[in-house]
Amino acid sequence: MFKIDCCSHPTTGRRSVNGWHGSRETPVKPAKAEKRLNMTGNNSSGSPLSVHVSCWWAGLDSAPTSVLVGVSGGADSVALLTAMVAADGIPESRIVVGHVNHGLRDVESDEDAQWVASLARSLRVQHEEIRVDLGDQVSEEAARRERYGALAEMAVRNGCRGVAVAHTRDDQVETVLHHLLRGTGLKGLAGMSDRQPLQDGLELWRPLLDISRAAVERWLQSLGQSWREDATNRQTRWTRNRIRHELLPVLERDYNPQVKEALVRVSRLSSEALGIVDEAVRQLAQTCVLQKSPSLVRLDLERLAGVPEPMVRAMVMELWCSQEWPRQGMSFAHWRALSNLVREGTAVDLPGGVRARRNGSVLRIERDP
Incomplete structure (x- = not known):
């Protein structure tokens, strides 16, 4: 039975061409558009992801009429998109799918782009793609910078007020731990915010920041919805991947089985303290800034x-x-x-x-x- 559980552990499965499935015989296939537009995935034991997204959306100061959703084709972003277009999601908002093709995996990158475009068509939502060239600057930071720049460009072009991305609770844990390893301050320990300014007057939204990656995958499995797997996510040459696949498992096994919950708690406490500091800093700046250009x-x-x-x-x-x-x-x-x-x-x-x-x-x- 499907249930949103922010503290659950990852489920296992077998990889298919488009995603993960539980048996060798039949890969999880994309659901029909009609099914996606009525996907409650609900039962008596919990709320569907679409309801979580709807409640999060209602907490914004004013509900945006248009939003660009960054969709890579991975489980997290596919889940966010399907939750948003669901009947109990945010059907009153116009949704535009934005895909950024970094071209780092040659044919596989192009296949991801085609798959996302097909998904958008099946859901009857507008779709746009931008291809970025990182040149010789192939790094996590360079890719992130170019990705957000491209998403902002698509959002502005389509008249969207902001960009929604699918960072989960697991991403928050990895971010806080990464910052801690580098030697960070209060802002680094706070991790990611569920909403923040982006650029060009846009906002960046993270509706899934309190949801675990395992819950996201269970939601998709409950719908029979496939997703794409990026093989580079398991390559440990990237620091974040080493944290995910090597460091966190060791910390959970040998030091604290609840280390993820502990890091989330650190993030929340740091965020609260940071809010107090930020207000004091704002008031101080108002009194001492003579000129700013x-x-x-x-x-x-x-x-x-x-x-x-x-x-x-x-x-x-x-x-x-x-x-x-x-x-x-x-x-x-x-x-x-x-x-x-x-x-x-x-x-x-x-x-x-x-x-x-x-x-x-x-x-x-x-x-x-």
């Missing part, structure tokens, strides 16, 4: 006198992000050197062509044009 920020140092260094550091980090200046080269030592200019020193040269200069009671932070 795309290449320049000027701060009133007299207003920052007596403010604890961690709070100043949090504020300059937030200002840096709002300026969309590159963060990749910024280490903790750089952030601290910048915040310490409030009290001492005269100048600091920072990565990304940014210079900070103290002149009397004004701190000038400027990036080369």
